[in-house]
Amino acid sequence: MDKSIQMVLESFPRLREIADPGLREKVCRAWLAAWQASGYAHLEDASQWEPAREALGISNVAHTNGVVECALALAEALRQSQALDVDRDVLIAAAVLHDLDKIRLFHAADGRPTELGRRIGHVLTGVHLALAADLPVAVAHAIAAHSPTYSTVAPQTPEAVILKHADKVFTDLWILQRGRDVDFSI
Ligand SMILES: [Fe+2]
Ligand SMILES: [Fe+2]
Numbered sequence: 001m002d003k004s005i006q007m008v009l010e011s012f013p014r015l016r017e018i019a020d021p022g023l024r025e026k027v028c029r030a031w032l033a034a035w036q037a038s039g040y041a042h043l044e045d046a047s048q049w050e051p052a053r054e055a056l057g058i059s060n061v062a063h064t065n066g067v068v069e070c071a072l073a074l075a076e077a078l079r080q081s082q083a084l085d086v087d088r089d090v091l092i093a094a095a096v097l098h099d100l101d102k103i104r105l106f107h108a109a110d111g112r113p114t115e116l117g118r119r120i121g122h123v124l125t126g127v128h129l130a131l132a133a134d135l136p137v138a139v140a141h142a143i144a145a146h147s148p149t150y151s152t153v154a155p156q157t158p159e160a161v162i163l164k165h166a167d168k169v170f171t172d173l174w175i176l177q178r179g180r181d182v183d184f185s186i
Contacts, residue, residue, distance in 0.1 A: 003035050011043045011061050012096045014068050018089050023136075027093045030133035034100050039108030046103045048171075050111035055180040060102050063170070068095040070166035075158075084158055091159045093135065094142035098163060101126035105186070113186050121186060123150040149184045 008031045009015050018024035031043075040046050047053040048063040071091055078084035104125055105117035116125050123144060130140045142163045145155040155161040175182050 003032060005029070005032055007043065008032050008035070012065060012068070014065070014072070014092050015096060018092050020089050023089055023093055023139075026133050026135050027096055027139075030097060030129055030135060031100060033133065034103055034129055038103040040103050041108070043103070045108065046106075047111070048099070049102070049182070049184055050106035051113075051186065052182045052184070053111060055178070055182050056174070057178065058174060060099055063174075064096060064099055066170045066174075067098065067163070067167045068092065070170050071095045071162050074162045074166055078158075078162070086158050086162065087138070090136070090138045090142070090157075091162060093139045094146075094159055094163050095166065097126065097130055097135070097139065098143050098146045098167060099126070100143075101129055104129070117186050121150060123147045123152075 005028045008028045012031070015024060015027060018027065035043055038046075044059050044061045046060040048056050048058050048060050072088075075084070075086040075088065075091055079086065101122060104114065105122060106113055120128070123146070127140050127144045130143055138157060138159065141153070141157060142155070142160040145151050145153050145160045146164045146167050148168060155164050
């Protein structure tokens with residue numbers, strides 16, 4: 001099966017709302033490059049976290065789109081309530097890319113960690129993939145700061161703060177509703 005930009009756009013519908021065509025193109029190409037370097041036939045085949053595939057029961061794509069929606073809703077609420085000025089392009093780009101690295105961290109065939117997964121890990125790999133795709137530091141920073149488990153920098157921009165909390169609220173409530181314990185270690 002040919003993996004294409006068109007398929008990336010179909011998996012992440014909010015990508016079309018990135019106003020800057022250059023940024024939109026870079027986000028699409030970053031996802032496509034990570035997908036092509038992975039063993040996954042379909043983007044939707046990857047779990048949010050392969051070691052917890054059964055307990056989580058959600059694909060990385062569905063998780064990502066849920067986080068994108070939470071992030072956009074938070075941005076809009078904060079714009080109305082405290083006139084917060086959020087760069088919507090950066091927020092969508094970072095939210096769509098925040099767990100991009102997961103398709104490189106695990107083998108598609110059996111979900112076991114790859115060398116990247118074991119030796120570099122989540123977030124660090126994502127930041128590398130984003131910068132290698134020539135994405136702006138503002139986007140890479142929000143990726144770098146999003147994870148309660150793996151981040152080594154605190155969020156320093158409105159977009160990064162929103163992404164971190166959107167990811168956490170989506171994940172915490174997903175897990176709470178399923179009544180499961182989930183371990184995000186590799
Ligand atoms: Fe993450
Ligand atoms: Fe996430």
